[in-house]
Structures are given as structure tokens and as C-alpha cells.
Amino acid sequence: MSELSVNHLLGIKYITEADIQLIFETADHFKEVINRPIKKVPSLRDITIANLFFENSTRTRLSFELAEKRLSADVVNFSAASSSVKKGETLVDTVNNILSMKVDMVVMRHPNPGAGVFLSKHINASIVNAGDGAHEHPTQALLDSYSIRERLGDVAGKNVVIVGDILHSRVALSNIFALQKLGANVKVCGPKTLMPKYIEKLGVTFEPNLVNALNWCDVANMLRVQNERMDISYFPSTREYTQQFGVNKKILASLDKEIVLMHPGPINRGVEITSDVADSKQAIILDQVENGVAVRMAVLYLLASKIKQYEN
Amino acid sequence: MSQKVLLNATEIHIALHRLACQLIENHDNFENTVLIGIQPRGIFLAERLKGLLVSEYKIKKVQLGKLDITFYRDDFRRSGTPLEANKTHIDFVVENKKVVLIDDVLYTGRSIRSALTAIQSFGRPDEIELLTLIDRRFSRHLPIQPDYRGRQVDAIGDEKVKVCWTENEGEDAVYLVNSD
Numbered sequence: 001m002s003e004l005s006v007n008h009l010l011g012i013k014y015i016t017e018a019d020i021q022l023i024f025e026t027a028d029h030f031k032e033v034i035n036r037p038i039k040k041v042p043s044l045r046d047i048t049i050a051n052l053f054f055e056n057s058t059r060t061r062l063s064f065e066l067a068e069k070r071l072s073a074d075v076v077n078f079s080a081a082s083s084s085v086k087k088g089e090t091l092v093d094t095v096n097n098i099l100s101m102k103v104d105m106v107v108m109r110h111p112n113p114g115a116g117v118f119l120s121k122h123i124n125a126s127i128v129n130a131g132d133g134a135h136e137h138p139t140q141a142l143l144d145s146y147s148i149r150e151r152l153g154d155v156a157g158k159n160v161v162i163v164g165d166i167l168h169s170r171v172a173l174s175n176i177f178a179l180q181k182l183g184a185n186v187k188v189c190g191p192k193t194l195m196p197k198y199i200e201k202l203g204v205t206f207e208p209n210l211v212n213a214l215n216w217c218d219v220a221n222m223l224r225v226q227n228e229r230m231d232i233s234y235f236p237s238t239r240e241y242t243q244q245f246g247v248n249k250k251i252l253a254s255l256d257k258e259i260v261l262m263h264p265g266p267i268n269r270g271v272e273i274t275s276d277v278a279d280s281k282q283a284i285i286l287d288q289v290e291n292g293v294a295v296r297m298a299v300l301y302l303l304a305s306k307i308k309q310y311e312n
Numbered sequence: 313m314s315q316k317v318l319l320n321a322t323e324i325h326i327a328l329h330r331l332a333c334q335l336i337e338n339h340d341n342f343e344n345t346v347l348i349g350i351q352p353r354g355i356f357l358a359e360r361l362k363g364l365l366v367s368e369y370k371i372k373k374v375q376l377g378k379l380d381i382t383f384y385r386d387d388f389r390r391s392g393t394p395l396e397a398n399k400t401h402i403d404f405v406v407e408n409k410k411v412v413l414i415d416d417v418l419y420t421g422r423s424i425r426s427a428l429t430a431i432q433s434f435g436r437p438d439e440i441e442l443l444t445l446i447d448r449r450f451s452r453h454l455p456i457q458p459d460y461r462g463r464q465v466d467a468i469g470d471e472k473v474k475v476c477w478t479e480n481e482g483e484d485a486v487y488l489v490n491s492d
Binding site: 040 | 380382383384388389390394395396397398399400401405429430432433434435
């Protein structure tokens with residue numbers, strides 16, 4: 001197997017375990033590339049990629065842009081805040097206009113769930129979903145699993161707990177799909193109000209107690225409390241959230257083993273994770289960021305290899 | 313499919329010793345020289361040569377790297393079969409070093425062109441030489457010639473040159489494979 005089964009990366013739901021393994025193996029090579037004195041390969045020099053961000057992002061956008069540049073692709077950036085979307089242009093029109101400028105691939109973040117899937121049916125370009133509403137964020141899940149694999153050797157058989165706002169989190173959903181496809185056991189933990197009603201239908205268990213969850217797991221993925229997505233109050237106060245679901249040194253010391261801590265960023269220091277824990281050796285938060293570039297290079301490279309313009 | 317032996321184990325043995333001696337003539341004690349085997353098939357030859365230099369010719373230190381050229385190839389998105397990458401392992405900087413690129417068969421020269429680009433990611437070498445066990449004449453697409461060659465062969469059209477090593481195929485031999 002050396003080719004992806006899909007032409008777009010719209011979500012982890014749509015790809016196979018073999019796809020994920022291929023992405024990981026390719027990312028291994030790119031991780032070596034980005035640690036060279038000259039961190040660039042010419043593979044995508046005849047590919048143009050548009051980064052369409054209809055929603056704010058720093059890390060993901062920067063990570064994608066770096067990945068694209070390290071592959072020598074031409075990159076155009078677009079952010080909704082300063083564009084004609086404000087004038088009422090539809091998504092398909094916006095993207096088709098950009099594609100008429102001969103763009104081969106689109107990396108898109110959009111506030112509406114399913115925006116990527118919708119677009120893939122209407123336009124002729126390879127699409128990478130960089131987050132669509134509360135639906136999926138596939139590259140984040142891939143880099144999370146990749147980081148677990150790097151730290152623990154394998155994902156299969158590992159116990160992973162995702163803590164926090166599962167309801168509003170595309171990271172959680174993509175992570176659940178990815179971890180399960182790779183054979184890990186997944187639990188979710190957090191306030192009951194932030195749990196999707198049918199979460200257990202996905203084959204994950206809900207654990208309301210943080211200490212129990214941490215005692216069970218090998219890896220804890222601490223999600224950010226997404227204040228901007230909460231139009232109503234899901235918990236009484238941030239302080240109460242921290243008391244019940246925040247990880248600190250004391251809790252970690254009370255566990256009988258050393259667990260690995262992850263965070264997709266940006267961290268609310270002192271809310272879901274204390275500063276000293278976030279900066280400790282147990283936390284692989286910065287490894288996740290580094291791996292993000294390698295994993296995104298792998299995704300872009302593998303999808304680009306399916307665009308065969310030169311075939312006779 | 314028929315195949316003909318181009319080099320048997322003894323002939324390969326002799327060629328390897330000659331190549332090792334030629335390398336020593338030009339690179340003395342390898343102080344400022346590094347060997348780079350090109351993935352996937354050049355690394356066997358590179359490792360053999362390093363082994364000979366160290367054990368038979370008592371060169372104290374020979375630096376050897378493995379270079380994968382997949383991401384530098386010029387047929388990305390053009391060939392029917394997807395390209396599969398291999399591991400690159402170069403734990404030294406090639407800046408101001410003499411580099412000897414090593415591959416088993418020199419055919420069109422395109423792999424070497426890719427390797428010349430790839431090696432620049434590790435610094436600016438002082439000079440680059442090319443060593444191949446088999447040099448296929450009359451088949452070059454690019455103006456690239458080896459500095460050291462084990463054997464020059466004339467192979468045409470659909471014929472393939474296959475180099476086997478004890479390490480992975482169980483024998484040392486070079487075959488000319490005819491596809492019809």
C-alpha cells in the first residue's frame with residue numbers, strides 16, 4: 001500500500017487504518033527532512049495550494065503554510081475576515097473564483113460542519129479539511145496519534161482519555177475516530193453538560209471523575225475550554241471547572257504511573273492544565289506542534305501524488 | 313523472461329577490491345571524504361565498500377550515509393506507480409567535504425540528478441564524485457558519467473540490469489534480464 005484510498009482528506013471517518021499508517025510512515029521521512037540544515041524538498045514545486053480560512057486560526061494555518069512551503073508548493077492565503085465573503089459571496093463561488101486562478105489543492109477551515117464534504121462535491125481540486133465547525137479536524141487527530149506512536153511506540157492497545165469540552169470539539173471527534181481505527185481504547189471525561197448525548201454510540205465510555213480517568217489511561221488529551229463556542233453556560237464557573245477537571249502536579253503525583261499529557265493548543269494555563277504540568281517532561285505539547293508540520297507534509301504529499309496531470 | 317549472468321560472485325569481489333583501491337588513490341585516508349549510498353539499492357554496495365576499506369585496507373574511519381531521493385525525483389505525479397520513500401540517514405554535515413555518491417546501476421542518470429539536488433540539503437560539498445557497479449552505456453538522458461565504474465555494459469530497450477547482493481537476495485551476482 002503506497003497510495004491513499006481517498007482524493008480528499010475531509011475527515012478521519014472517511015479514511016482507513018492503512019491510510020493512517022501510510023501517512024505516519026511518510027511523516028517519519030518528512031520529520032527527518034525538517035530536521036536537516038535545509039528543510040525543504042522540491043516535490044510539490046508545480047502544485048499551487050490555497051489556504052482558505054473562514055475562521056480564525058494561528059497554529060493550524062502556520063503549520064499548513066510551513067508544510068506547504070517545505071514541500072516547495074506555491075501558496076496563496078485567504079482569510080474570510082478581509083474578503084468578499086463579507087459582501088455575501090457563496091462558498092462555491094468564492095472557491096471557484098480562486099480555482100480559476102489554477103489552484104490544485106485547497107486547505108479549508110470553515111465554521112460550518114460538512115463544509116469540506118460539500119465543497120468536494122462541487123469543485124475540482126483536492127481538499128484538506130483544516131477544521132469544519134464541531135465536525136472534524138483530521139490533521140490534528142493524525143498528529144495527536146502520531147505523537148502517541150512516537151512517544152509510546154504504538155497506538156494499538158493504549159488507553160487514551162480525552163478530557164474537556166467534547167460537545168464543541170472537532171478535535172475530540174477526529175481523535176476518537178483515529179484512535180479507534182488504530183486500535184486504542186478511548187474514554188471521555190468532562191462536565192456532563194459538555195458531553196454529546198449519543199457519545200457512547202461511538203464506542204467510547206464516559207467517565208465523570210478525572211482521577212479515575214487518569215488512573216486508567218496511558219495518555220490524557222486535555223482539550224481547551226472553548227469559551228467562544230459556548231453561547232450558554234455549561235458549567236458554573238471556570239474556577240469550578242478547574243477544580244474538577246484541571247490537571248495539576250498533585251493529581252499526577254497521586255497516580256501510580258507516569259502518563260503522557262497532550263494538548264491541541266492554545267492552552268488556557270491554569271484552567272485545564274497548570275503551567276508547571278504543561279511545561280513538564282510528561283507533556284508532549286510542543287512535540288505535537290513539531291509533528292504537525294511533518295504530518296501535514298505527508299498528507300499534502302500523498303494527496304498531491306494522486307493529482308496526475310501528466311499522465312498520457 | 314530470460315537472464316544472463318553479467319558478473320558472478322568472483323568478478324564482483326574483484327571489482328569491489330579495485331573500486332576500493334581507486335577510492336584510496338583519490339581519497340587517501342578518507343579524512344575529508346564521505347560515502348553516500350543512494351536508497352534503496354545503492355546502500356548495499358556502499359556498505360560493502362566501507363567494509364572493505366575498513367577491514368582489508370585498514371582505513372580507520374569511513375563515514376557512510378544513506379540518502380533517499382524520492383522527494384527530489386522528477387517523475388513525481390508522472391509515473392503510474394506511486395513513489396515509495398526510504399529512510400535517509402546522514403548524521404554528518406557534508407559542508408566542505410568530498411562526497412562519493414554510490415549506486416548500483418547508472419542508467420538514465422535521473423536518480424543521480426535527484427541525488428545531486430538532495431545532497432545540497434546537507435550542506436555545500438567541496439566536490440561530488442560518482443561510483444557505480446554497473447554503467448549502462450548509450451542510455452543516458454542527462455550529461456552524467458561515473459568517476460568509478462565496476463563494469464560497463466551495453467543493454468538495450470527492455471533489458472534490465474539486476475544487481476543481487478548476499479544481504480538481501482542470497483547471492484552476489486549481476487544479471488541482464490530480458491523481458492520477452
